[in-house]
Amino acid sequence: MIRVLLVDDSPVAILVLKKMLQRATDIEVVGTASNGQMAMEMLPVLKPDVMCTDLHMPKMDGLTLTRQVMKSHPLPILVISISVQSHDDHNVFELLEAGAIDVFPKPQGGLSEASSGIADELISKLRVLSGVVPIRRHTTRLKTPSFSQSATAGTEQSQPKASTSSPVSQQPGSIPPLTEMTPSAFSAGGIDTSTYRVVVVGASTGGPQALKTLFADLPEDFPLPIITVQHISVGFLNELVNWMNSACTLTVKIAVLGERPQPGTIYFPPEDTHLIIDEHGLFASIDDEQLSIYHLPPTNHRPSVDVLFHSVARYYKRHAAAIILTGMGADGVDGMRAICKEGGFTVAQNEESSVVFGMPQKAIEANVAKVVCSIETMTGTLIENLKSGH
Numbered sequence: 001m002i003r004v005l006l007v008d009d010s011p012v013a014i015l016v017l018k019k020m021l022q023r024a025t026d027i028e029v030v031g032t033a034s035n036g037q038m039a040m041e042m043l044p045v046l047k048p049d050v051m052c053t054d055l056h057m058p059k060m061d062g063l064t065l066t067r068q069v070m071k072s073h074p075l076p077i078l079v080i081s082i083s084v085q086s087h088d089d090h091n092v093f094e095l096l097e098a099g100a101i102d103v104f105p106k107p108q109g110g111l112s113e114a115s116s117g118i119a120d121e122l123i124s125k126l127r128v129l130s131g132v133v134p135i136r137r138h139t140t141r142l143k144t145p146s147f148s149q150s151a152t153a154g155t156e157q158s159q160p161k162a163s164t165s166s167p168v169s170q171q172p173g174s175i176p177p178l179t180e181m182t183p184s185a186f187s188a189g190g191i192d193t194s195t196y197r198v199v200v201v202g203a204s205t206g207g208p209q210a211l212k213t214l215f216a217d218l219p220e221d222f223p224l225p226i227i228t229v230q231h232i233s234v235g236f237l238n239e240l241v242n243w244m245n246s247a248c249t250l251t252v253k254i255a256v257l258g259e260r261p262q263p264g265t266i267y268f269p270p271e272d273t274h275l276i277i278d279e280h281g282l283f284a285s286i287d288d289e290q291l292s293i294y295h296l297p298p299t300n301h302r303p304s305v306d307v308l309f310h311s312v313a314r315y316y317k318r319h320a321a322a323i324i325l326t327g328m329g330a331d332g333v334d335g336m337r338a339i340c341k342e343g344g345f346t347v348a349q350n351e352e353s354s355v356v357f358g359m360p361q362k363a364i365e366a367n368v369a370k371v372v373c374s375i376e377t378m379t380g381t382l383i384e385n386l387k388s389g390h
Contacts (some may be wrong), residue, residue: 001028002130004047007039007065007149009057009081016107017052017080020119027126032176037271040107043073052078054106055091057212063094080105092236101129101355105235122235128176128205128328132355143348192389196345197319198261198277199382201314202305202335204231204327206355208240210324210375212247215266217379220249224321224386225261227312228268229275229305229328237271255283269303276311290358293368294335301331307360309335321386325375326354330362345356345373345385347378 003169004021006029008014012031021027031046033039037060039051051069055062058104066077077100081092102125107118123176203211207230215226232240238252244252244266254268260282269275270285278284286307288298294310309332312320322339324332326349340346348360348369353376363369373381 002026002126003026003028003046003048004052004126005029005031005033005039005042005046005192007033007036007051008054009034009059012056013106014056017122018132020107020122022124022127023119024123028122034058036062037066039065040068040072040171040381043069043075046274048075050076050078050126052080052104052126053095053100055079055081055095063091063098066100068094068096076101076132078125078129079185080106082106088286093208093239097212101132102205103236105233120233125140128356147216174175181359191383191386195319195389196224196321196386198228198312198316198337199224199321200309201226201323201325202309202327202359203226203228203325204301204329204331204359206326208243209232209355210349210353213375214323214325214378215244215248215250215252218248218250219383220264222250222261224248225259225263226250226266227255227275227277228266229303229308229332230268231301231331234271237268238239241268257283257285269308272302274307275303276307278311279315279317281315293345294338296334299331301329305332306335310338313338313342313344316342316344320344321346321382323347323349323382324359324363324369325349325377326356327359328356329358333362333366333368334362336368340370345370347373347382349378350374 004027006014006017018029021029030048031042033042035057039053040060053062053065062079068262069077077097079092079100079102081103082105095102104122104125112297152231199216201211211228211230216323230240240250243253248266250264250266252266255268261267273285274285274287276284286293288302291298291307294307295309296306299306313335320339320342321344322336324336336346346369348363351357352363353374360369364372370386372382
């Protein structure tokens with residue numbers, strides 16, 4: 001049984017959530033609390049596997065509660081918010097930064113919501129979160145010079161330890177194993193833009209935190225567009241973009257259909273849209289019935305990492321770099337295979353730094369990730385390879 005603690009100051013919200021979770025025979029609500037202070041007192045006694053918390057509550061709000069839980073009783077936390085309220089959205093991403101794993105829109109339709117597909121989505125999220133190991137990683141980033149400097153610095157420069165995860169077995173034309181670089185003080189000068197023209201990224205559970213780490217250290221002179229698919233509940237995309245914009249020097253925006261990807265810009269698909277690059281190199285979209293274009297089966301994810309990656313492989317061919325980050329399932333693996341076949345550069349996040357080692361693991365097992373590295377060193381690994389023009 002998955003033991004769940006519900007924290008919300010609204011008795012109606014608690015009632016709706018309990019009704020929704022009754023649909024699952026493997027989930028048990030072991031307790032409810034009306035504020036964070038009460039939840040903190042209940043945690044040592046109830047020992048839940050997952051906690052669901054609201055944001056605004058008396059005595060101790062959701063943000064303070066998350067920080068306290070991750071400090072003293074670490075466990076997977078799901079933030080349940082009324083997504084249409086922008087001030088709530090901002091706090092949701094503060095909660096993610098504090099250690100929460102995922103977000104879910106609070107049902108607004110009363111008990112009728114308990115019989116709809118939203119209940120199944122909540123149950124699915126809780127099942128995923130119940131398998132997450134809630135370890136708070138406090139990574140200290142070493143200050144390293146730009147790559148042009150470190151290349152001539154010799155052994156006197158302090159280098160971080162290489163990942164224990166190894167690149168996949170080497171295929172003809174693939175790149176050799178690399179020592180991971182700590183992503184600090186990067187310079188993008190020297191990136192071979194004749195070899196690489198785009199970077200694509202796919203992520204799911206734990207992705208917002210990983211993406212923020214990846215994007216935060218990209219230099220302002222990064223010369224390629226970055227197109228990203230993040231599985232996230234409808235209603236949170238705008239604030240995800242705002243959160244990313246606050247963390248990095250590049251512009252982060254929602255892709256506009258019909259426009260061409262621009263260098264130094266990070267794009268996310270419009271909500272509930274399969275974003276592609278069409279035959280003219282412009283942003284476009286397809287519906288579920290058109291997935292057969294890429295020989296893809298129906299998918300539960302919209303946007304889909306696989307769909308984007310396949311379209312990029314078709315248009316950019318070997319001039320693409322692809323990254324798969326933390327997440328449940330296998331979305332993106334088939335698309336990364338297409339990019340790999342064209343000769344593009346491919347990277348997967350390692351197990352140690354993944355919240356959920358699902359999507360990256362599938363990519364590694366499929367032998368389509370040329371390099372495996374931690375999220376803390378991924379920016380450096382990416383730029384080093386873009387500079388070498390492999």
